[in-house]
Amino acid sequence: MGEISKNNPAKLSLDKVTTYHVWDRKNLVTVDDLLKPGIDPAPEYENPELDELAGRIVRAREKGRPVIWSMGAHVIKCGLSMYVIELINRGVITHVASNGAGSIHDFELAYLGGTSEYVPRAIEDGTFGMWEETGRWMNEAIKEGYRQGLGYGQSLAVFVEKNKDRFPYRDYCIFYNAYKKGVPATYHVTIGTDIIDQHPSADFAAKGYTSGNDFLIFCHSVSQLEGGVYLNFGSSVTAPEVFLKALSISRNLGYTVKDITTANFDIIPLGDYRKEVGQDHFHYYYRPRKNIVNRPTSLGGRGFYIEGNHKATIPNLYNKIMKRLNREV
Structure with missing residues (x-):
């Protein structure tokens, strides 16, 4: 170990981290728990703004505009x-975006049929997140994608495609289904937030590069958002920050992104969410209110806030979209 100084701070090595095989782990969510669209009834949920939002989504797709x-x-x-799948x-979603945790739960469902440890x-x-197969395989996929110049989401999907025998539950995987349909699935990660960062196989350069590519892919989708819809479900930090930066880049480069619909789905009661709040109110610091609902639509369009549990709002939104497409639910 070299001499420690202000220019050479001490750091831990991951080389001796102990990992554990995942096969006997108790999972809080399994593929058997997944709700089935059109089969499992949607919980009762009434919100007239959800009707209007569903209409805007369908009209956007009818006009060939994106839905992120x-x-x-x-x-x-x-x-x-x-x-989501x-x-x-059905051709409604044209881009899927999530954070690192979203990619991990999706990946685990694909190979293990379960996810979400206790x-x-x-x-x-110190056993939290130390699952050998999740860490080793995901980091292997990211490093291979890095070598090929891919994005993070595509790296995972290509890895699943090349190793189908390891992923018997891949039909339940969002990023894999998006890949098969040619729909971008991008992951906007942070170093140190994800369990795969705890593993000896972690390569932070590869992770940063591939997620950086995903950001540029996301920026392109946002640049085409005129007349389209951006939806965010429950990501209160990553999504609103990434979206606002991508929107700024798009407008800086001269793309017209004014007439847009945005919507944030969460369980926090905001009251009159279109009303400005000052810094003396804690709602001021809730990023989606400003970065998704209010500020991006200042030039046109409309922002929505849909309050409720995802288990109620997403099935009901899905049903309303399907009815407007004149398809059976």
């Missing part, structure tokens, strides 16, 4: 993957 679906990992943990397959006990003994 951004989400946190809880959409998967709530058992709603098949709704079905909307991809954290409280695992964090006490």
Whole structure:
């Protein structure tokens, strides 16, 4: 070990981290828990703005305009993957975006048929997130994608495609279904937030490069958003920050992105969400309110805030979209 100084701070090595095989792990979510669109009834949920939003989504697609679906990992943990997949397959969703956790839960469902470990006990003994197959395979996929110049989401999908025998549940995987349909699936990650960063196989240069490519892919989709719809489900930090930067880049480069519809779905009651709030109110610091609902639509279009549990809002949104497309639910 070299001499420690202000120019050479001490750091830990991951080389001796102990990992564990995942096969006997108890999973809080399995493929058997996933809700089935058109089969499982949607919970009762009434919100007239959801009707208007569904209409805007359908009109956008009828005019060939994009619908970007951004989400946190809880959409998967709530058992709603098949709704996203079905909307991809129906040609409604034209881009899926998520964070690192979203990619991990999706990846684990594809190979293990289950995801979401029990954290409280695992964090006490240092076993949390130390799952050999998840860390090694995802980092292997990211490093291979890095070598090929791919984005993060495409790296994972290509890895699944090349190793289908390892992924018997891939039909339940959002990024893989998006890949098959030619729909971009981008992941906007942070170093140190994801369990795969804890593993000896982690390569932070590869992770940063591939997610950086995904950001540029996302920027392109946002640049085409005129007349389209941007939806965000539950991501209260990553999605609103990434979206605002992508929108700024698009307008800086001269793309017209004014007449847009945005919507944020969450459980936080905001009251009159279109009303400006000052810094003395805690709602001021809730990023989606400003970065998704209000500021991006200042030049035109409309922003929505749909309050409710994903288990209620997403199935009901799906049903309203399908009815407007004159298809059976």
